[in-house]
Amino acid sequence: MSLAEAIRVALTQIWAHKLKSLFSLAGVAIGITFLIAVIAVVEGMNRYVQEDFAGSLFGVNTFSVVRRPTVQTGNRSAEEIRRLNRNPYPDLDDVAAVRRAVPSARYFAYRDARRMSQVWHGERRRRNVRVIGGSEDYQGTQGWEVEVGRGLTPLDQQRGLKVVVIGPEIAEKLFPTASPLGKRIRLEAHRYEVVGVFKRKGGLLGNAWDAAILMPYETYNQTLSSKRDRVLEILVKTNNESELREAMDVAEGALRVSRGLRPGEENNFYFQTSTQLLSAWERINNILLAAVPGLVSISLVVSGIVIMNIMLVSVTQRTREIGVRKAMGARQRDIMMQFLAESSFLSLLGSGIGVLLGLGLGKLVERLSPLPASIPSWALATAIGLGLIVGLSSGIYPARRASRLNPIDALRYE
Secondary structure: OOHHHHHHHHHHHHHHOHHHHHHHHHHHHHHHHHHHHHHHHHHHHHHHHHHHHHHHHHOOOEEEEEOOOOOOOOOOOHHHHHHHHHOOOOEHHHHHHHHHHOOOOOEEEEEEEEEEEEEEEOOEEEEEEEEEEEOOOHHHHHOOOEEEEOOOOHHHHHHOOOEEEEOHHHHHHHOOOOOOOOOEEEEOOEEEEEEEEEOOOOOOOHHHHOOEEEEEHHHHHHHOOOOOOEOOEEEEEOOOHHHHHHHHHHHHHHHHHHOOOOOOOOOOOEEEEHHHHHHHHHHHHHHHHHHHHHHHHHHHHHHHHHHHHHHHHHHHHOHHHHHHHHHOOOOHHHHHHHHHHHHHHHHHHHHHHHHHHHHHHHHHHHHHOOOOOOOOHHHHHHHHHHHHHHHHHHHHHHHHHHHOOOHHHHHHOO
């Protein structure tokens, strides 16, 4: 029997027993759907973190000086965590020290921030907003662009004017039918004039940045700060990556002198870059990609057992048919090829359905949430390969059992 003939016979049998075939491929389809959907989301997240997220969070070619790391990049002992918690917040003296140390920086900025319960304009309000008090160059370090109006100016900073630039989500919520420019919004007991609206960033950070409010640091310091002259982070953006390391070394020396740290004494401040975030994400990504095949393999093993059981039942039901084929000259390898083709095609069909469902599920997640989705070609090849392996491995035993039936006994089977 040729391979084409074996496939034709297998398709005939699959079509003749539709319900059994459906149960056989359902398990494989579910396992492959889960595999493709998870890989699509993980790979989409991986691409987003590498291309957009890290740069949006810290800025490209940017380092920040903070009290303690906001991104966990490894296991820390309890003593180290206590030491980091004892670090003082940066203040305006630290800002001055770093500014003097890196006068050639492309952008130099600092900020404080807090999460506010709501912002008001008339009867309209927007809940859960992030208010940032930043210097005039803060938006430059973050790559923010103003779509309507203007950004912050040195004059706003020097005079501590009550002006703000708002995110597009706040503008849409508070001013759905009118321009927000020149209007006043209320935060707690204070009112601020809207002078600009940022361009939408979207993506995973959309809810964070598109619903943010930026005001001059001096204004924030005087009206909303929980501790005067406190700074959450100092940001330095260099012209290129080669200048970044040198600027960090110079800033470290300046901060140690400013804080009176003795030689050999540990820093009581911390530097952060987008590279650290990428390193942390890479470890998470590797764990996810290593765990997913293991979880999916459990489903596929169960699917293989189901296919094997159904194929064994099929062998029993078709005993007389097998006897007739062998009596007419079919060899053992012909019978084996027929049953292997049947189990393999069922598994491959289930894999194909799972791939389509997984792609659809990934796109659905992308549409209904800020999570991106991306499916690499290797994932498709892996899914099809796993389907073929499951089909072959689960069909070998039933195929061997069918091929070894005695034709006389098979013909007499009722």
